[in-house]
Structures are given as C-alpha cells and as structure tokens.
Amino acid sequence: MQFLAYLPLEVGVIAVFFCQNDPGMCDDWDATSGANRGFVFGGQLSAATVPAQGETLLGAVTSLRPHPADTPTTEPVLGRLGGEPDWIQGDETPGCPSCTARMTFTAELEEGSDFATSANFGGGGRGYVFHCHPCGAAAFLWQR
Template identity: 40%
Template sequence: MIYDGPAPADSDAPRTGGVPLAPAGFVWPVCGCGGPLRFFAHLPVGDDVLSVFLCQNDPGVCEFWDARSSANRVHLFPREGLRPVAVPESGLALLPVTSAIRVHGVAFDPDEADEEEGEPDAYDIARQGWRREPGERFGKQREVLGSLGGSPSYLEDDRLPACPSCAGAMEFAAHLEEGLTRETAMNLGGQLGYVFVCRACREGAFLTD
C-alpha cells in the first residue's frame, strides 16, 4: 500500500485518516482511559471494510500494541450502506491529514534484497522493491503505508491472536506503517502494525511488533 497524496475525509477508497464510515447506529469506540480512540485506517477488502482505531490520548500509556487491550479496535463492516460517523467533540479522534492509498504490485528478485540474517521476509522484500522502482530516491521507502493480505512479517506464532468470540485462529489481513509525515502518521512507537480478522464472527484485532 503506497501513499497517494491527500484524500477526501469521507472517501470510500483505501486511506488513512479522515472520518470512519460505518453502519447506522455505530458508536465511536472509547479506550479504557476514557478518551475516544483515534481513527487510523479505512481499508476496503472485497465486499467488506476494515476500520481500524487506536488510542492516542496519551501515547505510551494505553496498551494499543496489545490485541486484547481496550486501546485499539478493528471493525469489519459490510461495505454497502456505510455513512460518515459523527466525530467526538473532545479527545484525539482524527488524524490531522487524510492520506489516499493505492495498492501497487512490486516485481523484485529476492536475490537482490539487502543482506540480512535468516530467510528474506516477503514484506521487507516488497518494501525494498518499491524503494528501487522506478528509481531510488531518499525517503522513498517511507511512502509504503503497509500491505494487504499475505502473511504477518516476523510475527512469532505465540502472538497470533485468537478470535474473542469463537476462540479460533484469526486471519491476517494487513500490515500498517505509522505513516509518511507527522501530520499523516499514527504514533505506533516506531513499530509495525498488524491487522487480523475472523470473518465468520466479524471480529478484528490489532497489535504491533
């Protein structure tokens, strides 16, 4: 997923920031600290939309990195019939800037990847491929905002979340990077975010590495 400039706040296209789109009756999620969660990403996946929220009211205090914490929330909505949600009047509920995302397929030979210990990781290889295609420039890799599908990069098996409803293994859905600039970015403590979903129960989970 590549940064693609500013976007309308209520766009139904892939984006970070802006206003969440949700079904009628949706209630803005609140963290255990009492403040609203900040809306992070709107990610259409087929006939559904992943809507990701994290607490940023006092970064580093609330455990937004823990899949079982009240400091994050992932919703899986049917895409049809969604509407912009009323934004809380107080708290850090929105990012300052809405960023469009475009999905870009990277063709890159793993043998050309930077040398690292262990087996090359598919997500790292893709990020390196984007940096070098169509031409390398300083900071280009920062334009990568994550990826859809595939497998979670370098995440240990014992950290894979179970669905809170059926206790089954959840499906990996997306990587999410912090963002390109201070205005467009979510504070993830410098870590990579992972989004998981149980489609049968329509449950989601978020954690960082």
C-alpha cells in the same frame, strides 16, 4: 480512539481505531487490551464530509490505494494487504474473541514518513490487522 485505517475486504471493510489519548499510557500494542479495535462492516462505506467549521484533530489525511507488489512506483509504500505478517518481535496472531480460532492476517501498516502526522507505533513499529471471517470480528496490534 483515533481512526487509523479503512481496509477493503472481499465482503466489506475493516475500520481500525487505536488509542492516542496520552500515547504510551494505554496498551494499544495489545490486540486484547481494549485500547484498539477493528470493526468489520459489510457492504460499502463512504467517508464522512469534513465539517466546514470547528476543529478537527487529524493533522493530515492520507488516502491509500492498493498497488501491485511487482510494479515499480515512486509513491511511498505504507504497508501491504494480505500474505503473511512480517513480525518485528515474533508471532502474536490473535485468537477470535468469539470462536477462539486463529484470526486471518489482513494487512500490515507502517507508521508513515512524516513524524508530525504518522501513527504512533512506538517509533519505527508496524501495525497488524486481523479478522475472523465466520464471526465478523477484527483485531489490531502493533510491534516495535
């Protein structure tokens, strides 16, 4: 799985991963297929140091930061935190794998503006991140 995003929560962070092994061959659009995962970590995490030697597989790394929705910006907006999901196809809010309760919407992610380094959400799709606060579970899916 490829690391996709690190998202802040009030009680920690969610790390999002999705399958990019032969894209299109694993069901990475489905929150329950096992082809993608979200992990909730309590406390603060820090990024690993990039090795001085060897091959890294990411063509680029983008650092995202929250930006108030009511403030103009010249920077590209690549998603949003909180609120309600803007579904492309229809509501697919997952149930928590532990307690089966409907999970809380956390973030919406855009593919990115550069085809060479953007996430593969089927071409023009959006990713959706959810979590269950009581159980400490997270889920990720995308639609196109």
